[in-house]
Amino acid sequence: MTVTAPHDQVLPSDDGEALTLRLLGRFEVTGVPASALGAAGQRLLALIAVNGGVLARWQAAQALYPTTVDANAAANLRALLWRLQRHCPALLRTSATDLRLAPQVRVDYLVAVATARRLLTPPATTAQPVPEVAAQLREDLLPGWPEPWLVHERERFHQLRLHALEALCTHFSLVGRHGDAVDTGLEAVRADPLRESARRVLIDAYLTEGNVSEAVRQYQAFAVVLHAELGLQPTPALQRRLGPRASISPAGAVMTESWS
Template sequence: MTELTCAPVPRPHLQLLDGFRLGLGAVPIHVVPGAQRLLALLALREGPVPRAVAAASLWPEATARRAAACLRSSLWRLGRPTPLVVAVDDALALNAQVDVDFRRACALAAEPGADPDAVAVLKTDLLPGWRQPWVQAEQDWWRQARLRALEVLSERFRCCGDHHHAHQAALAAVQTDPLRESAHRTLVALHLADGNPAQALRQYQSYRTLLRAELGLEPSPHIHDLIRPLLRSAR
């Protein structure tokens, strides 16, 4: 008698980094805008969200009655092909079976390991183009969290002797926030460690020019001390 083996049931996966996408295994799932916003809201919150709070957040310009109706409509649309939202008393939560890339990225940002693939995750924006206030608060948090993580990652790569990926992580931080001095300082130090004083000086001068143009400020003594010997020799 031949035993039948059941194929594993694929988990729904929700992508919030670099844009919204929902899929079940390899099959994409079409989601209307209102339902997209509901899934994103629930995915970004750590616990259940009261229905009234969800409705007011997602449809702030509508009356409470109209917002509640829009919420019910979005929930009905999400009922198929797989239940993505569960009710907890008078609150809503994302089904625990839904795999969310942003939640994995947050864990990575909290404890970045010396993994080259981590740089690609940490340089990715959260829901680019979304301008709702509840999204922007999370976008701001993610931006700061990944900047710190990229700098930590760069230092860990440097300590492992992997200057190539150390440069990539520091450069990703600079590209995310061009005015972040600590990221520029890391790049300057890496160029010096690689025996590239000219590149270190160009990095410093580029940052100094940008800082003057944008904020009318000078770089701090911390980064200036790194290239002070180069400035002396250039005279």
């Protein structure tokens, strides 16, 4: 596996310096105060970004003002666009039919999606430093935002980044980059502590480097949290990875019965 820079990373254009629209973890536009955008402006920029950077005007109006009749929704959108063009004209390009992010706007979410897809496409490619890749896949898409149009995309990206982190962890283990494998596996577990596949690649990373004690501790921690949260226990497949060691209870913890 090699890590190459994202092909869709936006460089400065003739329109001005590059701007970064952050959607992972929180909303932010570099160099643009939140007050200049307002809540509606933030939602519009995020909506366009999660749709690949371009959206029909009628779709934007319908998504932003779902309980408003079409004529009023269109009027509200026109007023919003006037405000954005007045206070931060470098962000959007508009036409009679479409709304587009300006060419110099780099969206961290779109870069992360491209990176994750490369990691999951054999032969997976990533020439970026491991901390940079991990940072791209560390956060979810606008956590806490209640917009209905975000629900599916947020879950889709959550699953995509977890699969990418797991694939990267497994690759690093196979090529002997044990420290990178553990770091990536820990990131996957942090993203979803109840996900067995994430815990499995981390346990495998520890076993591959010969660190059995850490593998056992990870298994025990998973067994405890899984039972506490869901009343479940690890699958037999995960138990078999550790053999008899899987039945060792951590100090002060109550373990569930072993599978037969």
